[in-house]
Amino acid sequence: MVRSFxxxxxxxxxxxxxxxxxxxxxxxxxxxxxxxxILRPTVSEPTQRFSSTVxxxxxxxxxxxxxxxxxxxxxxxxxxxxxxxxxxxxxxxHGFCLTLEIDLKKALxxxxxxxxxxxxx
Numbered sequence: 001m002v003r004s005f006x007x008x009x010x011x012x013x014x015x016x017x018x019x020x021x022x023x024x025x026x027x028x029x030x031x032x033x034x035x036x037x038i039l040r041p042t043v044s045e046p047t048q049r050f051s052s053t054v055x056x057x058x059x060x061x062x063x064x065x066x067x068x069x070x071x072x073x074x075x076x077x078x079x080x081x082x083x084x085x086x087x088x089x090x091x092x093x094h095g096f097c098l099t100l101e102i103d104l105k106k107a108l109x110x111x112x113x114x115x116x117x118x119x120x121x
Contacts, residue, residue, distance in 0.1 A: 023098045024105075039063045064095025 013033055020026035028036060043063040068091030075081045 023094065023101050027094070027098060035067070039066065061092065061095030061099050064091040064098070067091045 011033065015030045015033060017026055017030040020030050040063075043066050047062045065088075068088035071087045071091065072083050072085075075087060076083055
């Protein structure tokens with residue numbers, strides 16, 4: 001509709017999220033692409049750089065904490081709803097599960113490499 005009035009091409013906000021194969025695929029490549037493109041350079045990448053130098057591990061959950069807080073503020077200021085924490089916990093749990101998913105993928109990848117090395121020997 002906007003394109004027909006202004007001749008502007010808008011980027012799609014979603015990329016078939018129902019075809020996601022994992023949480024990482026859903027949140028990183030298919031759901032609310034504008035927010036992903038904002039949170040990645042402002043929250044995810046600085047957090048990864050800092051945490052990898054300090055504790056040697058990257059955490060995927062911090063952008064979800066930020067997103068939970070942003071949603072809580074939006075619900076409060078737009079709807080004047082008292083914060084219950086349900087929405088924030090939704091994002092925190094998803095961030096935790098995403099971190100577990102990434103760690104599991106790394107462990108399985110390392111396990112497959114070791115298995116292949118052992119089988120080739």
